[in-house]
Amino acid sequence: MADTLLFRFLKSQPKHLKLNNQKLEKIPKLIGKLEGIRHLDLKNNKLKDLPEEVSQLFELEILNLGNNEFEEIPECVLFLTSLTKIHLFGNKIYSINPSFFDSLENLTFLNLNGNELTQVPPEICRLGNLQFLSIDNNKIEELPVEFCALTHLIEVHLAGNRIHSLPLEFGFLNNLERLYLLKNKIRELPESIGKCYKLRILDIAANELRIFPTEIANLPLKELHCEENPLLQHVPVHSVQEEEVLALKEITARFVMKELKDRWSYLRKRIRHYPDIRDMLSQSSKCALCGESFLNTWLECVQFISTKQNIKVKNMSGLVPVRALLCSYKCFNSPGHDYYGVAFP
Incomplete structure (x- = not known):
């Protein structure tokens, strides 16, 4: 059936070829003759590999291989240097050959949702033009520091993984506008996320977060999703501490x-x-209360801020705990502020 369709398309030399939902187990080698094709849709089949003739589709810009049975990214894809978008969702991909990132420098969109990935290769930093990345519902536990070199990223989806923390250098992603981290195991967001000055949507729901970083209120957030986290509760307890001895x-x-x-x-x-x-x-760092600088010794506190007045998001109301650092117990003991010490059970 696929041969018949390809023979028919050879006469018209289409720019867009759809072979989705055909229950295909193989793609005929004849596909290499469609040299002018720019969009190839092969989703919802039973493909495990592609013929090497696909590597001759030098003008191909969009490739959809979603919902097939690939365990690795086909080697022929490495030669498709004009690719800007590739869909690989719903396969069985468990690892990515680092050479995949060497050839596809024009890639702006990468969808790897619903695979078996356990790590993101450090070589991903070579996708210097990447703007959209989605790796939802895999088995990823951490992101390499090299991930933070993808400074053109605008939207990142990492939901449904096993991530326990983000790299400290996350703030280098200063073009990031939408970040989806729901259903992971994140206990703390890095302070540098406050440098993601374009971040509009942050979804950190269903994690293990207790407190937000200090500069969360400085982000231009429109939506903040943080339900199903063990956030610190606003239950003030009076406490006066003796002044510490500094080194x-x-x-x-x-x-x-x-x-x-x-x-x-x-x-x-x-x-x-x-x-x-x-x-x-x-x-x-600077003391949140007096503004004086300190180096290695500080008191970690929490301030409960309004999501409506301080963060100004529209999708939720109430108070959220935000980390605050004070330089000394002298500041902590001074009257009239709304910073609280953190007591862990």
Whole structure:
């Protein structure tokens, strides 16, 4: 049947060829003659491989291999350098050959939903033009740090996996607008997610999240989904803590950082000659209450903010817990603020 269809298409040389829902187990080699085809739809068949003649479809831009029986991405796909979109959902793919990422530099859309993947290869960073990535319902436990080099990503779907954390460098994805992480095992979002300045939709529902990172309120979120997480509850308990004893390194670092605010300070002029110290101080944070800088010693607190007034999302109301760092118990014990210490059961 497929041969008959291909013979018919050879006469017209179509740009779009549909062979979906045909119960096909093989594709005839004749397909290599359709050199001008740009969109090939082979979804909902029983394919386990493709003939090498497919590699001759140099103008092919969209390839749909969804809902078949592939265990690996066919080798002939590596030669389709004009591809911009590829659908591989609903197969049995358990690993990806790193060479797949070397050839498809024009790829902007990749759908791997519903496969058997246990990891995302570090080589995925070579897909420098990728804008849409969906790997829902696989068995992925973590993302490589190289994932954060995909700076053109706009939409990412990672729902229904086993991911327990995101890379600390996640903030490099500064073009990201939609992020779907529901039904994973994420306990904490990286602080750097606050640098995803275009993020509009964040779905972190059904995870193990207890608290949001400090800059969540600075994101331009329109939708936030966080139901079915063990979020910290707003149950204030009065507590006064004694002032801690700081290490000499911490005391010195705080003094230097305070001096650096003075443009006439002697230290400000001299520190330019000590790049290692400058690098160390660049890792400092600021107290959420007094604004003073600190290096390695802080008090982790929580502030409950309104999703309507502070985050300004439209799809939910109420309070969510957001991490806040205070420089000392002196700040924590001062009256009039709404930061609370975190008590874990």
